Amino acid sequence: MRQVNAVMAxxxxxxLFFLLAPIVTILPIALSSGEYISYPLPGLSLRWLKQIAxxxxxxxxxxxxxxxxxxxxxxxxxxxxxxAVGLVQAAPRRARxxxxxxxxxxxxxxxxxxxxxxxxxxxxxxxxxxxxLILAHAVISFPLVMVVVGASLATxxxxxxxxxxxxxxxxxxxxxxxxxxMLYPAILAGFILAFLNSFDEVIVTMFIAGPExxxxxxVLFANLRDRLDPSVVAVTVLMLLLSAGLGLLLQLLARWTQxxxxxx
Amino acid sequence: MNGxxxxxxxxxxxxxxxxxxxxxxxxxxxxxxxxxxxxxxxxDTQVRDAFPATLEALSGxxxxxxxxxxxxxxxxxxxxxxxxxxxxxGAASKLNERTNGLRSAIMATARHLARDSEADIAATLERxxxxxxxxxxxxxxxxxxxxxxxxxxGRVFAPSPSGREAGPxxxxxxxxxxxxxxxxxxxxxxxxxxGYPLAYALTFAPPGxxxxxxxxxxxxxxxxxxxxxxAWVILLQKGGVVxxxxxxxxxxxxxxxxxxxxxxxxxAMTHVLLPCFVYxxxxxxxxxxxxxxxAALSLGASGWRSxxxxxxxxxxxxxxxGATLVFVLAMGFYLTPALVGGPADQMLxxxxxxxxxxxxxxxxxxxxxxxxxxxxxxxALTIHMTVYxxxxxxxxxxxxx
Numbered sequence: 001m002r003q004v005n006a007v008m009a010x011x012x013x014x015x016l017f018f019l020l021a022p023i024v025t026i027l028p029i030a031l032s033s034g035e036y037i038s039y040p041l042p043g044l045s046l047r048w049l050k051q052i053a054x055x056x057x058x059x060x061x062x063x064x065x066x067x068x069x070x071x072x073x074x075x076x077x078x079x080x081x082x083x084a085v086g087l088v089q090a091a092p093r094r095a096r097x098x099x100x101x102x103x104x105x106x107x108x109x110x111x112x113x114x115x116x117x118x119x120x121x122x123x124x125x126x127x128x129x130x131x132x133l134i135l136a137h138a139v140i141s142f143p144l145v146m147v148v149v150g151a152s153l154a155t156x157x158x159x160x161x162x163x164x165x166x167x168x169x170x171x172x173x174x175x176x177x178x179x180x181x182m183l184y185p186a187i188l189a190g191f192i193l194a195f196l197n198s199f200d201e202v203i204v205t206m207f208i209a210g211p212e213x214x215x216x217x218x219v220l221f222a223n224l225r226d227r228l229d230p231s232v233v234a235v236t237v238l239m240l241l242l243s244a245g246l247g248l249l250l251q252l253l254a255r256w257t258q259x260x261x262x263x264x
Numbered sequence: 265m266n267g268x269x270x271x272x273x274x275x276x277x278x279x280x281x282x283x284x285x286x287x288x289x290x291x292x293x294x295x296x297x298x299x300x301x302x303x304x305x306x307x308d309t310q311v312r313d314a315f316p317a318t319l320e321a322l323s324g325x326x327x328x329x330x331x332x333x334x335x336x337x338x339x340x341x342x343x344x345x346x347x348x349x350x351x352x353x354g355a356a357s358k359l360n361e362r363t364n365g366l367r368s369a370i371m372a373t374a375r376h377l378a379r380d381s382e383a384d385i386a387a388t389l390e391r392x393x394x395x396x397x398x399x400x401x402x403x404x405x406x407x408x409x410x411x412x413x414x415x416x417x418g419r420v421f422a423p424s425p426s427g428r429e430a431g432p433x434x435x436x437x438x439x440x441x442x443x444x445x446x447x448x449x450x451x452x453x454x455x456x457x458x459g460y461p462l463a464y465a466l467t468f469a470p471p472g473x474x475x476x477x478x479x480x481x482x483x484x485x486x487x488x489x490x491x492x493x494x495a496w497v498i499l500l501q502k503g504g505v506v507x508x509x510x511x512x513x514x515x516x517x518x519x520x521x522x523x524x525x526x527x528x529x530x531x532a533m534t535h536v537l538l539p540c541f542v543y544x545x546x547x548x549x550x551x552x553x554x555x556x557x558x559a560a561l562s563l564g565a566s567g568w569r570s571x572x573x574x575x576x577x578x579x580x581x582x583x584x585x586g587a588t589l590v591f592v593l594a595m596g597f598y599l600t601p602a603l604v605g606g607p608a609d610q611m612l613x614x615x616x617x618x619x620x621x622x623x624x625x626x627x628x629x630x631x632x633x634x635x636x637x638x639x640x641x642x643x644a645l646t647i648h649m650t651v652y653x654x655x656x657x658x659x660x661x662x663x664x665x
Contacts, residue, residue, distance in 0.1 A: 001570070101295075111596060139289050220494060
């Protein structure tokens with residue numbers, strides 16, 4: 001077995017290198033002082049970061065992205081948390097089929113959903129509107145919240161619900177005063193996931209957004225197809241760092257949830 | 265699942281209340297759009313909407329009889345209306361798929377009619393195109409007026425383009441479907457080959473190493489999808505990091521053309537999808553009792569033999585789950601091939617968005633979308649069955665040798 005383990009260790013080192021080297025390699029290019037994207041770096045500078053910070057197009061896109069991501073993530077968190085609580089209350093068999101139904105938005109390819117939403121929002125007169133975009137992003141993101149909050153609920157002793165009921169609490173009170181305080185690390189994690197999902201979404205957005213609703217991924221996508229300059233690299237790196245940073249935060253939240261004692 | 269709260273009917277009612285907003289959201293914003301795509305794919309009202317009066321006038325007519333005059337004047341009315349409403353071009357393209365040249369005939373006639381509102385209709389039709397004299401043309405309009413059709417599906421598999429005006433040739437779509445399947449299966453195979461050892465290492469890593477290994481393996485999973493695709497564009501370009509490294513190591517003699525190539529698509533897609541395989545595979549491995557392999561060893565099996573006949577067959581459930589997930593995701597991939605691939609490496613998703621947003625043929629886009637989902641399901645079932653066949657084969661060898 002030692003031979004097997006040695007071969008596997010070698011192969012997995014290769015796999016890990018393949019997984020991480022590209023990401024690590026790209027990070028320093030954002031700080032390049034040169035005109036072109038190449039190694040070795042001629043020197044380090046903040047010029048490209050400064051350039052995107054001052055560029056009106058990027059700033060407008062960033063504003064749109066943050067606005068859409070925040071509002072859609074709020075909506076998704078509400079929908080997802082309610083749905084997760086509903087699923088643990090439902091009869092197990094019905095919960096299973098309902099869960100598959102609710103996972104539909106993440107199960108179908110983005111392009112197909114984008115096309116369908118394009119038809120629907122055109123019919124509803126919501127094409128090229130923020131309302132349409134926010135609703136669409138919320139629907140794509142809420143299953144993520146549902147999964148995260150659902151996982152946390154699965155390790156929670158639901159007897160607290162009955163205890164609250166026996167003390168005369170209504171469902172509104174149980175949700176707001178019992179469940180939300182117990183689940184808030186998971187709810188926060190779900191919110192972050194929904195935010196990231198919306199912040200990274202480009203395919204559905206492309207179908208339903210108007211020309212004035214540029215988001216960061218949309219501008220980045222267009223730039224990557226047309227011209228590559230270090231400012232594109234800088235935006236890419238910032239997007240990678242933002243998602244990695246928030247991802248690490250998620251890990252911390254998860255560990256925090258595990259260490260918390262079972263009682264609220 | 266904790267069933268403590270469920271036996272009360274009041275809780276069931278509450279469950280319905282909690283689930284209600286999400287169910288409404290999914291039905292309205294995911295199921296309904298999906299149904300709209302499906303109906304557009306096989307139910308096309310473009311011709312019916314553009315020629316209502318003509319179809320009405322032709323309702324009692326059959327091809328054996330001469331074309332009634334009222335149909336001609338109805339056609340003139342329809343052409344004027346649709347021309348003004350700018351809905352004519354789409355319907356004309358649809359009709360052109362059935363009769364070559366009909367698109368330009370329709371558009372020319374509509375222009376003539378729009379220019380001169382008092383013109384004699386029969387004369388204008390005769391002047392605009394000889395097609396109006398043929399009964400087949402009128403039969404075509406009548407047939408195309410029926411909204412339910414498989415004609416789009418026919419176009420996907422049609423071997424050759426039906427003329428200059430036909431837009432993207434039928435064969436293009438068929439090729440694209442084949443290419444989408446090839447790339448997805450290829451990427452799935454690559455992630456299995458690269459991901460299996462990584463999952464193995466995660467399972468058997470010494471305790472101190474396990475957490476950092478886990479973190480490193482899954483950081484890419486939550487990193488921006490577009491960011492990762494963008495990273496590959498930057499790395500793969502000519503003179504880029506991969507090119508330079510390959511030349512420095514003597515792996516390539518000249519500059520490598522990896523960006524806008526099929527190889528680039530395989531590399532980037534495998535990189536993006538690798539963690540999606542590793543996780544389910546790791547979960548399956550972690551559930552295997554360690555002492556089984558030890559038992560096999562103590563009974564005299566060699567390391568490799570106990571690996572293949574005791575360990576591997578039990579992990580195949582996880583392999584199937586991971587491979588199916590990767591395949592399904594790969595089939596729908598859009599960003600990575602669009603950015604890293606050349607024109608000959610684009611997949612179905614790309615075509616769906618191109619012909620919706622650039623050409624505006626939403627019916628064809630819907631047909632391709634429906635086809636994509638069908639191919640996805642068939643492919644996923646194939647992978648599932650292949651992996652289980654493999655497991656039976658491995659176990660059979662274990663018993664018979």
